[in-house]
Amino acid sequence: MPESWVNLAERIGSDLHVDLSGPGSRRAVLIRALRDAVRDGRLAPGTRLPPYRSLAADLGLARNTVADAYAELVAEGWLTARQGSGTRVAERVASPKRPRTPKPAPARPAAPAYNLRQGTPDAASFPRTAWLAAARRALGAAPNEAFGPGDPRGRVELRRALADYLTRARGVRADPERIVVCSGFAHALRLLFAGSRGAGGGVLRGPFAMESYGLGFHREILESSGVRTVPLGLDEQGARIEELARGLKVRGVLLTPAHQFPTGGPLHPSRRAAVVDWARAGGGLVLEDDYDGEFRYDREPVGAVQGLGPERVVYLGSVSKSLSPAVRIGWMVLPEHLVDDVLAAKGEREAWASVLDQLTLADFIASGQYDRHIRRMRQRYRNRRDRLVTALAERAPHITATGIAAGLHAVLRLPPGTEASAVKAAAWQGIALDGLAAFRHPGAVMPAGDGLVVGYSTPSEHAYGAAVEALLRALPPSDGEAGPADGETGPDH
């Protein structure tokens, strides 16, 4: 029974446990214990063992006992001893025997050649140098208490920087006291909805209206919390807010007003006002998912609906599109009446988002680096959008790209009935992307038509041109035109 662990080796620069229990002489037990440690890989090849005198003192054994054990293990080939280099674990020892290697990870689809799935920024553009400089400043300036248990709201430095930024750049009525930092949009939804049997008690009860096209995992979070979701129709002016007023019995509505996801239009001004009026009149709540509001390329960018009714709107954002999903920082700007409930759901012990990253992001924003990065990326994504639109105009003029004034994706409108085969043709061209159908609420009554949702932010800069070429080959031909002459769209087409 492996008990009586002994701390062998602070002096080899690392901790190691050697089991000295069990039957037999001290010498035999030590030999077995060291051999097991080498065999298991706990003592790596090349590791230098402590001098036998020190180990003997540490373990309370006679020096001879340890010296004999070392000699035996050298004789057996487990250890090597050389003048001046001390006693080391032999390099030729077989590679460590891992505890039963588990079966390989569950199979995932092979990575496609071109990823045009929406939702992630160009990972190659993460501003590593500027981020590290901000980290150096932020960690240098942070008070000691920053490294202790945190405020469940998040670091005040970040909440202040966010309040300034969101007020200035997104027209949000933000106050640091009403901001709660979280690890992303999904975490925010969980904090708001997770039911009493779930993670900390639900703040909001259903049912909730959602746009009839959106991200399925948002709906899943609400529904797994026992919140029924009701789809809201979409037309060219965005979500049909009038359906709320017409008697949908819902507690609130989840919207993407700046850039409807995925169809891409902004919510019409009259509807922006109408949804706030609706919420004020009936005590409803608007959840505003501002997932890519910083990225708009043409005139008339759209500010946050939250600015129209800060006491009826929860504004939700994150750095997942603007910077990187690897940072895991998001935020809620809450109506005053929800702050305490959300903090209670979060709990004192659930700071979730790394405080080190929070401090770094606060500096990154306050020093202007965040604005600079967004401007740089906006320019880059605008250029990608333009290349896509130009290529379509020149070579597939029967396909219209919509939702292109903003965001990180476009919707290519397809002839009716061709979406599924276009997605397949794209896969055949090595492209990963989704059709509009993938985002449809199961209860949606008005289909948005056929279309491909093309995330142009995801490929790296050098791969983008080839990705667009491949996409062009996957598009359905215009009416009256034959299929692709070279048959490259494959047998499924």
Place this chain on the structure above:
Amino acid sequence: MPESWVNLAERIGSDLHVDLSGPGSRRAVLIRALRDAVRDGRLAPGTRLPPYRSLAADLGLARNTVADAYAELVAEGWLTARQGSGTRVAERVASPKRPRTPKPAPARPAAPAYNLRQGTPDAASFPRTAWLAAARRALGAAPNEAFGPGDPRGRVELRRALADYLTRARGVRADPERIVVCSGFAHALRLLFAGSRGAGGGVLRGPFAMESYGLGFHREILESSGVRTVPLGLDEQGARIEELARGLKVRGVLLTPAHQFPTGGPLHPSRRAAVVDWARAGGGLVLEDDYDGEFRYDREPVGAVQGLGPERVVYLGSVSKSLSPAVRIGWMVLPEHLVDDVLAAKGEREAWASVLDQLTLADFIASGQYDRHIRRMRQRYRNRRDRLVTALAERAPHITATGIAAGLHAVLRLPPGTEASAVKAAAWQGIALDGLAAFRHPGAVMPAGDGLVVGYSTPSEHAYGAAVEALLRALPPSDGEAGPADGETGPDH
């Protein structure tokens, strides 16, 4: 209705929305919009406005219109214009009018002079320089894909570093494929238990046994997931594992084998074996909370129970005690049969722990800095423990400190019936700490006696001596001795 936002000012180095809708001439509307932006604080004092020509071009207005608006606002005192310095927001403008300031944060108790609550490391000892150096190396070496969407297991670099470290230092049978990175112990418990109405579907069902003294919020996480908890008795050999075998109908047991929390003893060797035997015999599961296993000061440190039965034990750890709770990184080493379920609960979109911190921690461990930090802190905490024990022996010899061979806290055993008044006396001395009663499971049948749980890791180094002095003043007198001569323990005593 604030619509038709216009992007004013990329060229002032930041984004700003100015509302140009509404009645009146273009000039009047622009004046009002800029005034509002200054008054709301969206344009901060000192901000330089774009030259009127550029702004006119941006907004599609006549140059005169913008020049007139600037002149008017300068006349009103909102802006200042100086040769060579351009037009700026006036410094004397009243501080921004925040949207309704919410009521102050809920009152919290004033910070005590000395924090002797258990559970957090010395925040002043966070290794800022070494951490930043690791971050620089890690972010420099990371592949681009690290900044994209992550593996729900966590970064492979970190899982590899953890597998090596845990195998070597804690006797864990770790394999990178069976490690799941999370944001801390509570997050791990939520992933394991959160019910189907909660965050992503529960992996484990109850009931579960727990030690009859422990952290209340662990119990709350299980019970809020619908998992009934059953207290397990404690004696001088740790949790009474024999109660499991004697027919407690539980699915598993949550234990702190290396250093029972809070009473401080290790689980007896025979019970370590017994709990694994129990789990093997009946398909039970052991959750091993190794919350401070790295910190042991005397002989015979205790390895992980997980090493005895990796397929029946979930090993749980984090950097919250070893490094800082601000880092928000923890880990589970899972039995093979639970890996897929836990990953499903976590979800592809829930990487939670910052990838930047994961990469940095991987380097911090692999480069030996983590071992070095732990050795340094072990020395520091051992010294604090020794000072406490010495002070007690000299000046309060009737009080015994127990659970002191390891960890970041000690339990001062008190005469029966004196705990509550000692906690009050400590508060009177400006000390925050808890009595044993604060950790008692409501169903516990065997009380652990009276005691103070003294976290000696929390104060900063320079405050520690004064904290111990204050603590000595708060301790109950020995039998036959009068109360503290100076009456400093206050009126409640």
